[in-house]
Amino acid sequence: MGWLDGYVALVTGGASGIGRAVVKRFIAEGCTGVGVMVRSAEQAQGLQDEFGDKVLTLMGDVRSPADNQAAVEATVARFGKLDTLVGNAGVWDFFAKLEKMPIEKVAESFDEIFGVNVKGYVLAAHAAAPNLRASGGSMIFTLSNSAFYAGGGGPLYVASKHAGVGLIKQLAYEFAPEVRVNGVAPGGTVTPLRGPVSLGKQGKSLSAIPGFEENVANVTPLRFIAQPEDHAGHYVLLASKENSCATTAAIIQSDGGWEIRPLR
Numbered sequence: 507m508g509w510l511d512g513y514v515a516l517v518t519g520g521a522s523g524i525g526r527a528v529v530k531r532f533i534a535e536g537c538t539g540v541g542v543m544v545r546s547a548e549q550a551q552g553l554q555d556e557f558g559d560k561v562l563t564l565m566g567d568v569r570s571p572a573d574n575q576a577a578v579e580a581t582v583a584r585f586g587k588l589d590t591l592v593g594n595a596g597v598w599d600f601f602a603k604l605e606k607m608p609i610e611k612v613a614e615s616f617d618e619i620f621g622v623n624v625k626g627y628v629l630a631a632h633a634a635a636p637n638l639r640a641s642g643g644s645m646i647f648t649l650s651n652s653a654f655y656a657g658g659g660g661p662l663y664v665a666s667k668h669a670g671v672g673l674i675k676q677l678a679y680e681f682a683p684e685v686r687v688n689g690v691a692p693g694g695t696v697t698p699l700r701g702p703v704s705l706g707k708q709g710k711s712l713s714a715i716p717g718f719e720e721n722v723a724n725v726t727p728l729r730f731i732a733q734p735e736d737h738a739g740h741y742v743l744l745a746s747k748e749n750s751c752a753t754t755a756a757i758i759q760s761d762g763g764w765e766i767r768p769l770r
């Protein structure tokens with residue numbers, strides 16, 4: 507018996523990194539099916555090869571209202587209902603400093619980063635809400651240590667993740683009592699997290715930064731760098747009605763203890 511026996515979920519950005527670890531764990535915990543919004547045929551194939559007919563891959567851009575709606579509709583058409591939305595697709599800004607960018611670049615990269623990290627969550631929530639109200643389900647959004655603290659990115663990324671805190675609280679308020687809305691806030695994790703096209707960083711990957719793993723481990727009180735699967739259990743807990751029915755508007759910090767970093 508798994509914690510999510512018979513559940514149906516939809517995960518955005520679930521072809522890699524933290525999202526993929528969530529898809530894997532949800533299936534291991536008994537989900538009958540998981541819809542996964544992906545960006546490319548290659549990502550879709552990788553998921554199908556690993557999870558077969560337990561996954562339904564849906565090509566889309568989280569910034570598109572129509573793509574979000576289509577992903578929800580296709581997941582419900584295939585698996586019969588929706589219990590859990592995991593909003594997770596994101597881009598990072600590679601510590602881009604405000605004053606180092608020309609002002610037009612600031613405007614462009616703001617639109618891209620907030621488009622994916624904030625608008626993407628808002629649109630997914632809107633698209634999934636009617637089905638989640640019907641099932642008494644929940645939403646879970648991937649935030650970050652950058653949702654609470656400075657230093658994990660530049661101002662655009664950090665502001666976009668702080669915005670996620672407000673979104674979770676307000677959606678929890680708006681969707682109660684039928685739908686619980688929560689978040690998971692990972693810290694530095696070994697994933698291929700990319701940068702924005704507007705900053706020319708779409709081909710760069712967070713964990714390819716030289717020294718990334720040691721640097722994160724060195725500044726983390728628990729002294730290690732997380733792997734994507736280290737966060738997945740929090741999503742299972744928050745998705746499970748049996749195990750977290752009294753929890754809404756909560757954000758589980760899964761960051762190795764940023765709160766208790768020693769002052770330098």
Ligand SMILES: NC(=O)c1ccc[n+]([C@@H]2O[C@H](COP(=O)([O-])OP(=O)(O)OC[C@H]3O[C@@H](n4cnc5c(N)ncnc54)[C@H](O)[C@@H]3O)[C@@H](O)[C@H]2O)c1
Nearest residue numbers: 519522523524567568595596650692693694695697698699
């Ligand atoms: N890796 C870390 O250190 C870290 C730390 C804290 C928070 N996070 C957050 O975790 C989440 C997942 O990132 P990850 O680290 O697993 O990296 P990742 O790159 O493996 O996952 C992000 C996914 O989002 C998808 N995506 C990006 N733009 C999209 C768009 N416009 N439409 C649809 N899909 C899109 C990508 O294809 C990718 O599969 C993000 O929200 C990120 O901000 C990551």
